[in-house]
Amino acid sequence: MSTVEVYDPIINKWKMAEAMSMLRSRVGVAVMMNKLFAVGGYNGSERLATAEVFNPVKRIWTKVAEMHYNRSIDRGHIN
Numbered sequence: 447m448s449t450v451e452v453y454d455p456i457i458n459k460w461k462m463a464e465a466m467s468m469l470r471s472r473v474g475v476a477v478m479m480n481k482l483f484a485v486g487g488y489n490g491s492e493r494l495a496t497a498e499v500f501n502p503v504k505r506i507w508t509k510v511a512e513m514h515y516n517r518s519i520d521r522g523h524i525n
Contacts, residue, residue: 447471450500467498467507472518483510486517493518 448465470487477483482500484507486493493516498507 464500464505464507466500467509468494468496470494474517474519486513486519488518492516 448467448469450463450466451460452463453460466484469489470484471490473487474485475482476485480502482502483497484500485497486495488494495512495514495516497510497513499510500507
């Protein structure tokens, strides 16, 4: 799926955000410099090396450099 939901802790609810540019499941995500990075994943037929970053101020996804290897994850981790 390319849809994205964002959690708002102030109102304790999830809301829809702008969709990513491509379908991704099992995607790796990280927040850096107040931006959300989505890296790799699985598009239903193959693992991905592509990555994109969401700018919450402009509310747009932008493609960034691809990784050297295709990757996907099958579990999340929060520290």
